[in-house]
Amino acid sequence: MESHQLQFSDDATCDENLCLAVKILNNYLLVESFSFIFKTNYHIDFEISKKKLNEIKILYASHEKKDKDADYLAWTDRCLDPKIIFINQIFRQRLDYLKNGHKKTKKKETEIIVVFFSFLLIHELGHLLLRWKGELNSPTTFGEAGFFLENKLFGGTVQLLIIPSKDWSVNSECIGIAINKPLGYKELDAKILSYQKYIHKIYNMTLSFDIYVNPVYLKKPIEKGARAMKQADEEVEIEEQHADYITLESLGILKCGLQKH
Numbered sequence: 001m002e003s004h005q006l007q008f009s010d011d012a013t014c015d016e017n018l019c020l021a022v023k024i025l026n027n028y029l030l031v032e033s034f035s036f037i038f039k040t041n042y043h044i045d046f047e048i049s050k051k052k053l054n055e056i057k058i059l060y061a062s063h064e065k066k067d068k069d070a071d072y073l074a075w076t077d078r079c080l081d082p083k084i085i086f087i088n089q090i091f092r093q094r095l096d097y098l099k100n101g102h103k104k105t106k107k108k109e110t111e112i113i114v115v116f117f118s119f120l121l122i123h124e125l126g127h128l129l130l131r132w133k134g135e136l137n138s139p140t141t142f143g144e145a146g147f148f149l150e151n152k153l154f155g156g157t158v159q160l161l162i163i164p165s166k167d168w169s170v171n172s173e174c175i176g177i178a179i180n181k182p183l184g185y186k187e188l189d190a191k192i193l194s195y196q197k198y199i200h201k202i203y204n205m206t207l208s209f210d211i212y213v214n215p216v217y218l219k220k221p222i223e224k225g226a227r228a229m230k231q232a233d234e235e236v237e238i239e240e241q242h243a244d245y246i247t248l249e250s251l252g253i254l255k256c257g258l259q260k261h
C-alpha cells in the first residue's frame, strides 16, 4: 500500500543540531495526525510531496531585517519550488556559545532550541505542502498556513520564550517553549511545555507517540520579563492572524513575530 508518511532526507543538513532536529521532526511525521491533516485539510498528493520534501535542504542564514520588521526565525524563498529552509543564524551563534561556554544550564537550553527547530520546520512544511500544489500564498480558509498546521496539531501556536525580552541576539537565553491557545481559551491557558516530561523526551526520542501532539504542560505561568517569539515568515497574512488570537501581551509579555503596518 502507498505510504502516507512524509520524511525529511537524512542529507537535508550536515549541521549536528539541525540533523538532530530533522530526526525529531521525522518522528513527529510518523504520528498519524500529520498524515490525516495532510490528507483531509491539505489534500496533498503524497507521492509529489514525498519527492519534493526529500530534496529540501536546511541551512542557517542571516535575516536582514528592516527597522520594524519582526525577526524571521525560519523562512523559505517565496516561490513555488523552494529548495532550502533557512534557519536564523542567531540560533547557531547561541548554540555555539552554549557549546563553548561553561554555562550549567547549557544542556537544557540546547535541547530546547533543537526541539524548537523541529517546530519551525513543521511550520515551514505547512507552507511548502501548499507551494508544491501551486499555491504560493496561504488560502484564506487556512489563515497563515504555518500557524494553521500548528493549531491543528497542538491546539495553538508554538512560541519560543526568551529572556531578556529586548532585542533577540546571541545573548538571549532560550528558557522554554509555549503553546499560545486560540481565542476562546482563558489567558492562563497560554502554557509552557514541560521540559522534563515533554521536551527532554522528544529530544531523547523516548516519548511515546500518543504524547507527541498531546503535550505535557507546566502548571505555572510564563515568567514576567520573558518574551514569546513566534514564527514570522509571511507578513501580509500574519497580520490577519493577529485578530484571531489571544496575545501573550495580556500576560505582560512582549511578543515579536507580528508585524504592524
Ligand SMILES: [Zn+2]
Pocket (backbone or CB within 6 Å): 123, 127, 144, 145, 146, 147, 231, 232, 233, 234
Ligand atoms: Zn508562516
